[in-house]
Each structure stands twice: as C-alpha cells, then as structure tokens.
Amino acid sequence: MNADKLQRIRSIILRAKRWDLFFTLLGILSLMVGVLTFTVLFVDMAIQGVPRLNLDFFTSFPSRRAANAGILSAWVGTVLVMLLTALAAVPLGVAAGVYLEEYAPKNWITDIIEINISNLAGIPSIVYGLLALGLFVYYFGFGQSILSAGLTLALLILPVIIVATREAIRAIPQSIHEGSYACGATTWQTVRDHILPYSSAGILTGVIIGMARAIGETAPIITIGALTFIAFLPPAPFSGEPPAGLFDWIFAPFTVMPIQMFNWTSRPEAAFAVNAAAAGFVLVFMTLAMNGLAIYVRYRLRKNIKW
Amino acid sequence: MQIPTGTEPGVEGVVLKADVRDLDFYYGAFHALKKVSMPIHDHKVTALIGPSGCGKSTLLRCFNRMHDLYPGNRYAGGGIVLYPDNTNLLSPDVDPIEVRMRISMVFQKPNPFPKSIFENVAYSLRVRGMRNKNELDDRVEAALKEAALWNEVSGRLKELGANLSGGQQQRLCIARALASDPEIILFDEPTSALDPIATASIEELIIELKEKVTILIVTHNMQQAARISDFTAYMYLGEMIEFGVTDQIFIKPKKKATEDYITGRFG
Numbered sequence: 001m002n003a004d005k006l007q008r009i010r011s012i013i014l015r016a017k018r019w020d021l022f023f024t025l026l027g028i029l030s031l032m033v034g035v036l037t038f039t040v041l042f043v044d045m046a047i048q049g050v051p052r053l054n055l056d057f058f059t060s061f062p063s064r065r066a067a068n069a070g071i072l073s074a075w076v077g078t079v080l081v082m083l084l085t086a087l088a089a090v091p092l093g094v095a096a097g098v099y100l101e102e103y104a105p106k107n108w109i110t111d112i113i114e115i116n117i118s119n120l121a122g123i124p125s126i127v128y129g130l131l132a133l134g135l136f137v138y139y140f141g142f143g144q145s146i147l148s149a150g151l152t153l154a155l156l157i158l159p160v161i162i163v164a165t166r167e168a169i170r171a172i173p174q175s176i177h178e179g180s181y182a183c184g185a186t187t188w189q190t191v192r193d194h195i196l197p198y199s200s201a202g203i204l205t206g207v208i209i210g211m212a213r214a215i216g217e218t219a220p221i222i223t224i225g226a227l228t229f230i231a232f233l234p235p236a237p238f239s240g241e242p243p244a245g246l247f248d249w250i251f252a253p254f255t256v257m258p259i260q261m262f263n264w265t266s267r268p269e270a271a272f273a274v275n276a277a278a279a280g281f282v283l284v285f286m287t288l289a290m291n292g293l294a295i296y297v298r299y300r301l302r303k304n305i306k307w
Numbered sequence: 308m309q310i311p312t313g314t315e316p317g318v319e320g321v322v323l324k325a326d327v328r329d330l331d332f333y334y335g336a337f338h339a340l341k342k343v344s345m346p347i348h349d350h351k352v353t354a355l356i357g358p359s360g361c362g363k364s365t366l367l368r369c370f371n372r373m374h375d376l377y378p379g380n381r382y383a384g385g386g387i388v389l390y391p392d393n394t395n396l397l398s399p400d401v402d403p404i405e406v407r408m409r410i411s412m413v414f415q416k417p418n419p420f421p422k423s424i425f426e427n428v429a430y431s432l433r434v435r436g437m438r439n440k441n442e443l444d445d446r447v448e449a450a451l452k453e454a455a456l457w458n459e460v461s462g463r464l465k466e467l468g469a470n471l472s473g474g475q476q477q478r479l480c481i482a483r484a485l486a487s488d489p490e491i492i493l494f495d496e497p498t499s500a501l502d503p504i505a506t507a508s509i510e511e512l513i514i515e516l517k518e519k520v521t522i523l524i525v526t527h528n529m530q531q532a533a534r535i536s537d538f539t540a541y542m543y544l545g546e547m548i549e550f551g552v553t554d555q556i557f558i559k560p561k562k563k564a565t566e567d568y569i570t571g572r573f574g
Contacts, residue, residue, distance in 0.1 A: 106378045175418035181376060183431040183483065184408040193430070198421060305421040306469035 049277030061231040066271030073230040074260035084150025097165025121159035129223025144225035147250040157210030164206020168199035201301040208294035218258040228263040324349040329385035354536035362545040372403035411484035412493040417476035419468030431487040454482035474505025494524040
C-alpha cells in the first residue's frame with residue numbers, strides 16, 4: 001500500500017472519529033444534567049438538614065416551636081402505611097401476574113386487560129386518591145386511617161408489580177418451563193416449584209420500585225384525609241386502657257413523611273425549612289436503604305440461578 | 308399384544324408399544340403432520356429422520372402432548388394408541404398430565420432446573436407424590452446409575468445441576484426422565500448441543516437403555532440414526548415417507564425419496 005493511499009485512509013478515519021467524540025461529550029453532558037441536579041439538591045438538603053438530625057428529632061412529635069418539633073408520628077406512619085401497602089399489593093400483584101402469564105387463555109379479553117394494566121400505571125396518583133376517598137374511606141367505612149392509606153398506595157403500585165412479575169416470568173427460558181411439564185407437573189406445581197422461585201429476584205425488584213414510588217406519594221394520602229399535625233402514635237397491640245386489639249392500629253389516624261415535610265415548608269419561619277430539609281434527608285435515606293436492600297437480596301437470590 | 312398396522316416391520320418377535328394412526332396435526336392454519344402412521348416397538352430404539360421442518364419434532368411432541376401448552380395447536384384426526392392398555396394418547400378424554408407421567412422426554416438443549424443435582428432427579432418423583440426421604444435417595448441413586456452419571460456426581464449431589472458440563476447435564480436430564488420409570492422416553496435431538504465425546508457417551512447410554520424402556524429419538528444426524536436405532540422413519544414435509552428396519556432403510560430403501568435423502572443427494 002502506498003503512502004498516499006494510507007494518508008487518505010487516515011484522514012477519513014480521523015474525520016469519522018470526530019462524531020464519536022461529539023457523541024461522547026453529548027452523552028456525558030446529558031448524564032450530568034440528571035446526576036448533577038440530583039446531587040446538588042441532595043447535598044443542599046443534607047447541608048441544611050443533617051445538623052438538625054439528633055435522637056430527639058426522631059422521638060418527638062411535631063410542635064408549634066420548630067426547635068422542639070420532630071418526625072416521630074411521620075416516620076412511624078410511613079413505616080406502618082408501607083407495611084400495609086406491601087401486604088396488600090405483593091400477593092395481589094404477584095397472583096395477577098402469574099395468572100396472566102401461566103393460566104389465562106390468550107384471547108382478546110386478556111389482550112384488553114394487558115393494555116389496561118400498562119395504562120393504569122400512568123394514571124395520576126390524585127385520581128387513585130379520589131377513588132380511595134369514595135371507596136375505602138366512605139363506602140367501606142375505613143375512615144381516614146392507615147388502612148385506607150395502605151390500600152390506596154397498594155392500588156397505585158399494583159400495575160408496577162404485575163408488570164414486573166410478568167417480565168420476570170418471561171425471562172425464564174421456555175426449556176425450563178417445558179422441562180417441568182414434561183416431568184408430569186401440573187400448572188400449579190410448575191408455578192410453585194419453578195416459576196415463583198426463579199422469578200423471585202425480578203419480582204422483588206418490581207416490588208421495591210413500586211414501594212419507592214409509594215413512599216414519596218403525597219397527593220392521594222392528602223386526598224383521603226391524612227392529618228398534617230398528629231401528636232400521638234397509633235395504639236400498639238394490647239396497650240392502653242382498655243387494651244387495644246391486635247389490629248386497632250390500622251384504623252388510627254396518621255401522617256406520613258412527605259406530608260410532614262409539606263406542612264413544614266408552608267410555614268413562614270426559617271427554622272421549619274430546616275426541619276423540612278432534615279425530614280427530606282431521612283425520607284431519601286429510607287428510599288435508598290430500601291433500594292440497597294433490594295440489590296443485596298436480588299444478588300443473593302440470583303446466585304443460585306443459572307440456566 | 309401384536310396388532311397389525313399397515314407398515315410391515317419385517318422382523319419377527321417384536322411387540323408393539325405404540326401405534327401412530329393417520330395422525331393429522333395443525334399449528335394454526337399450517338398442516339404440520341399429514342396422515343402420519345407408524346408403529347413404535349417395545350424395548351427398541353426408533354429414530355425419526357428428515358430435513359428441518361419435516362415434522363419429526365412435531366410428531367415427537369405429540370407423544371407427550373407438549374403441543375397442549377400452546378394455543379392454536381390442534382390434533383385434527385387419527386391418534387396415537389399406547390399398548391397394552393389401548394389408550395389413545397391424543398383423545399380429549401385423556402389428561403395430558405397422565406400422558407406425561409407415562410412418557411418422559413429429554414430435550415435438545417440440556418435443561419436442568421436451577422436446583423441441586425439431587426433435586427433435579429427427585430423432581431419427577433416428587434410430582435408423583437413421593438415424600439419418603441429414603442425412598443427418594445434410593446430412586447435418585449438408581450436413576451443416576453442408569454444414566455451413567457453416578458460415579459461423577461455421587462459426592463456432590465447438593466451442587467447446582469448447571470455446574471456440570473454439557474454432556475453431564477444431558478445425562479442428568481436423562482436421569483430425571485428415567486427416575487419415574489416411564490414406558491417410553493422421547494429424545495429430541497439430544498446430542499445436537501454436545502461435543503463428539505459427550506455425543507458418543509449419550510449414544511452408548513441410549514443403546515443400553517432400551518433394555519429398560521422404549522425409545523423414540525429425533526435426530527438430524529443420519530449416522531447417529533444408523534448407529535443407535537433398530538427402526539428408522541423418514542419424514543418429509545409432514546408426511547411419513549418410509550418406515551422400516553434401520554439396516555433396510557439405510558442399505559436398501561424402498562422409496563426413491565428416502566434413497567436421495569440418505570445418500571445426501573437431497574436435504
């Protein structure tokens with residue numbers, strides 16, 4: 001190959017590579033917009049809020065004086081609402097996903113149901129709040145309670161869990177599926193012994209994504225009438241006089257972290273803004289902790305699954 | 308229990324295990340099997356050969372009603388009669404699970420469950436309601452011995468099946484298919500994902516297994532059919548072109564189409 005030709009090839013490659021450089025820079029820039037925005041917000045919140053964090057902040061009820069106010073009722077409320085959300089949404093979502101993948105006949109009715117499940121995931125959460133106000137709070141008479149809130153958020157994240165369950169099931173190779181049936185297993189035996197164990201990591205991811213969305217939801221909770229100022233905890237089982245029943249707490253009024261934050265940010269005093277930042281930091285930390293747990297459990301579950 | 312079938316095997320003293328009679332099968336609108344008939348002889352190896360898309364795997368998967376798992380598949384006429392009880396496997400009155408309990412299958416790509424070696428073999432016993440630990444231990448050991456895998460895995464039954472080599476995984480799947488003591492084992496190109504050494508050991512195993520069970524095997528590899536089978540069926544475009552004793556099919560085929568395929572002039 002003569003030197004002239006080589007020179008020409010090199011200049012063509014150089015010109016072509018400029019586009020690589022361009023897209024690399026564009027990509028980094030796009031990434032930075034997302035990552036930097038979050039980092040700035042989070043760091044700003046941490047700088048404001050972290051000095052405010054001490055044990056009293058977690059063990060005090062809200063107060064008219066910013067320095068005495070704490071998030072006890074808010075974080076207890078959030079934990080209890082999340083517990084009920086998970087208890088309601090996981091069995092329903094997983095059962096619906098398994099039914100659609102393994103049992104449902106493939107016809108136009110299931111097609112319509114499938115399309116609508118995806119649509120449900122896009123409905124604004126305030127609409128779920130209105131539905132819950134009519135259905136749970138008034139019709140079923142659950143009142144403005146932890147139970148109403150848990151069920152509302154469960155409805156909200158149900159589509160996420162159903163879709164995640166179906167995708168996790170579809171990731172199981174056809175050959176494993178057929179292998180189970182070829183052994184003489186019924187559909188239920190296949191689901192119990194193979195489908196659920198092998199898809200649990202993917203289902204768990206969907207559950208956590210859903211829960212992470214639910215933990216920050218404010219609109220539907222306000223709609224069903226969560227209080228913004230609560231200076232007591234739900235009754236612990238068998239406590240008080242007369243003793244509370246095992247499940248009395250689910251009918252107690254409550255507040256949750258985002259509502260507490262919203263309440264504080266709407267106050268004029270600067271000290272309450274600091275409280276809001278501190279509570280925000282705790283809320284983000286709760287979400288990140290949930291995601292961290294999910295990543296760990298998923299890793300443990302996937303370790304024993306090789307096709 | 309000898310029943311005359313239209314296709315004369317030409318060998319004395321064989322007993323019929325199953326009989327495919329005028330079987331029609333559709334994938335949706337596609338006519339995949341056209342009036343297929345062939346006998347399956349007891350304790351013999353029967354090979355199905357033919358070019359890709361000829362319907363040999365489709366026919367095999369009728370035997371354990373695998374087609375029932377997917378919508379749009381239709382058994383449109385004829386049947387497969389299993390002897391000695393004269394059960395038509397394709398009859399709507401026969402539960403496909405009952406059929407799969409009697410006829411087990413080994414797939415093209417080894418498909419061990421992501422469970423331990425022990426649990427893989429024990430699974431076909433567990434779905435049959437076996438709970439007794441000692442009985443399970445004995446049956447799993449026996450099946451692994453019959454599949455010529457016991458010596459390699461006896462010390463590590465708790466390890467994942469997926470940690471074995473490809474050939475070992477396929478023998479694990481054979482052990483799983485054997486453990487439930489089936490009447491017929493279906494093999495769907497069991498060596499197409501394996502190297503020549505693993506292939507040789509699986510072939511040897513199949514020849515030994517006919518002492519115990521009737522075998523129906525689909526293969527792409529004509530030499531393999533010639534090496535291990537007693538009877539061979541040649542299929543083309545969903546039709547049964549010729550069925551006969553393997554030596555006769557390979558040395559003196561009666562049909563021109565079979566001869567063309569065997570000699571490599573076609574396919």
